[in-house]
Amino acid sequence: MGKIIYGSEVSSELREELRLEAEHLKQEGKRIPKLAVILAGDNPASLSYVKGKAKACEAAGILEETFHLDGSVSQKELEDLIHQCNENAEIDGILLQLPLPAGLDENHAIEQISPHKDVDGLHPLNFGKVHLGIPAFVPCTPLGIMELLKRMGCDCDGKNAVVVGRSKLVGEPAARLLLNANATVTICHSHTKNLKEICRNADILIAAVGKPRFFNHEYVKEGAYVIDVGINRLADGRLTGDVDFEDVKDLCAAITPVPKGVGPMTITMLLENTMKAYREAVNESGGL
Ligand SMILES: Nc1nc(=O)c2c([nH]1)NC[C@@H]1CN(c3ccc(C(=O)N[C@@H](CCC(=O)O)C(=O)O)cc3)C=[N+]21
Secondary structure, eight states: OOEEOOHHHHHHHHHHHHHHHHHHHHHTTOOOOEEEEEEESOOHHHHHHHHHHHHHHHHHTOEEEEEEEOTTOOHHHHHHHHHHHHHOTTOOEEEEOSSOOTTSOHHHHHHHSOGGGOTTOOSHHHHHHHHHTOOOOOOHHHHHHHHHHHHTTOOOTTOEEEEEOOOTTTHHHHHHHHHHTTOEEEEEOTTOSOHHHHHHTOSEEEEOSOOTTOBOGGGOOTTOEEEEOOOEEOTTSOEEOSBOHHHHTTTSSEEOOSSSSHHHHHHHHHHHHHHHHHHHHHHHTTOO
């Protein structure tokens, strides 16, 4: 029977530490960390994620402001708002909710975010630094994945890690962090030929493809550490991961569920990155 590691439980612990830190700042009359969330359009999934982020900030005592723009917003209006957030000394972190409505240039918008406030770790400067092994903002989901592996008692050094999915927000940076932790890393994607064989050789399997319950026992090595990044909505409205949890859970050493796995950790790492941005901003300004 594999261990089930709940991101929701790990998150409660980490968020409580953040809450205490924010409370301490408040008691000392210091400025409070603040996250700006920019959402363009009315994508229902994005609306729900943004609400989750706002709630988590509130519970942790971190200030949050959501800038909800119309779906028809121009590139210039969007980027003007980003520039305003860059210049606002009360704002420590800026999260541009993705995907943007069709017609907007995501890469160009992300490049407008100050690298010091880029709590999503998507600015090319932070992305590049992570890939050079230089400390920087790391994207929240990959950061959450590494924390979950740690909590599983998994030492990545020398292990075969297989990441299925190569998105810039998740798969690709997750592979890099695993490499930085001395795993032997294979990245698989939609053009990969012998996916099953490669996965069966994985000591660590990161599933991030967006196919409900795709990874069954045929894809999982006995004793593997399995991280399920998938968030798929079933016809009945329930959420399920990319891993066939029931089919795999007795086979692996440890596994994360969906919901209550990687999702809550993503939000927790966003709070951690916002606090990190705050600490660095305060140090830069000489402790004010
Ligand atoms: N710039 C940007 N940064 C992101 O970090 C980002 C993004 N864009 N776009 C969309 C994805 C998705 N994402 C999730 C966060 C929390 C849950 C989460 O907490 N899920 C709960 C369930 C929530 C529910 O029931 O709907 C769970 O898994 O237990 C899920 C997904 C962040 N994303």
